[in-house]
Amino acid sequence: MVKKRQKKAKAASKSSFSMKAAVVIGVILIGFLLLTGGKEKPQAEVASPQGAGKQLVLGLYPVLDKPSTQEPGKVKIVEFFSFYCDHCYRFNAIKHQLENKYGDALEFKLVPIVWGKQSIKTVEAYILAERYGKGREMADAMFKARFEKGLDIGDVNVLVALGRQIGLGEDFEKKLKSGAANREALNNIRLAQEYGVEETPTLIINGNIMVNPHPTGDDVVAMAQNLDVIIQRLLS
Numbered sequence: 001m002v003k004k005r006q007k008k009a010k011a012a013s014k015s016s017f018s019m020k021a022a023v024v025i026g027v028i029l030i031g032f033l034l035l036t037g038g039k040e041k042p043q044a045e046v047a048s049p050q051g052a053g054k055q056l057v058l059g060l061y062p063v064l065d066k067p068s069t070q071e072p073g074k075v076k077i078v079e080f081f082s083f084y085c086d087h088c089y090r091f092n093a094i095k096h097q098l099e100n101k102y103g104d105a106l107e108f109k110l111v112p113i114v115w116g117k118q119s120i121k122t123v124e125a126y127i128l129a130e131r132y133g134k135g136r137e138m139a140d141a142m143f144k145a146r147f148e149k150g151l152d153i154g155d156v157n158v159l160v161a162l163g164r165q166i167g168l169g170e171d172f173e174k175k176l177k178s179g180a181a182n183r184e185a186l187n188n189i190r191l192a193q194e195y196g197v198e199e200t201p202t203l204i205i206n207g208n209i210m211v212n213p214h215p216t217g218d219d220v221v222a223m224a225q226n227l228d229v230i231i232q233r234l235l236s
Contacts, residue, residue: 061209061210061215061230063208064195064196064209064210066195066207066208068207069207070206075107075206075231076206077108077109077204077205078109078111078204079111079202079203080111080113080192080197080201080202081113081202082118082122082200083112083122083126083143083146084115084153085201087220088143088200092139092140092143094220094224095108098227098228101228102231110135111191112188113192113197115200119154120185122142123181123185124181124185125142125162125163126138126139126142127184128176128181132168132172138162138163138166141166145162160176163176195210196210200212201213203227205227209230211226
């Protein structure tokens with residue numbers, strides 16, 4: 001999985017050092033609570049519906065300070081993902097299952113991004129394909145090329161070939177090579193930063209509920225099960 005989140009963990013060699021560290025942390029936390037008035041970030045509690053399996057790893061998901069886009073009988077999900085991300089590749093297949101299950105009640109908007117030195121041409125290729133009504137086909141083709149065929153999807157010639165496979169022609173090739181979608185691709189990255197996305201995939205449900213693999217220990221299947229429960233709750 002491609003993640004920007006970094007974890008720092010240092011084991012103390014002596015018990016006395018651990019005790020001193022705990023005291024310092026305690027003092028810091030108390031000071032923080034005094035400054036913030038003990039307020040916690042709002043959370044969306046997810047309860048398991050009747051009949052749900054005990055294997056579900058349910059928990060709390062942050063509610064962002066963003067306006068809700070909720071509509072009766074509809075769940076809208078914005079998915080930030082990377083074509084280089086193996087967790088995103090795994091979730092891609094599960095996402096199709098959820099779409100088949102909920103039909104028109106579930107709406108996904110795909111927002112590809114890149115981390116670090118990953119090629120932004122992958123994002124541009126998806127944006128251009130989407131303009132031609134081939135976004136989903138291009139996304140599936142890029143995931144398959146990367147994780148099943150081991151191809152370099154950062155290579156423009158590879159992306160052009162994938163485009164041809166799904167019916168995109170010379171206009172797609174010309175625009176991809178000229179960088180016609182570069183500004184929109186950069187806007188995707190800015191939008192991810194605006195939402196505080198730190199790992200992929202990250203899902204924003206109805207405008208303000210954030211779901212990603214972190215609360216389930218980076219288990220994408222468990223994350224998808226949680227997502228299924230959240231969708232059920234929102235549609236009930």
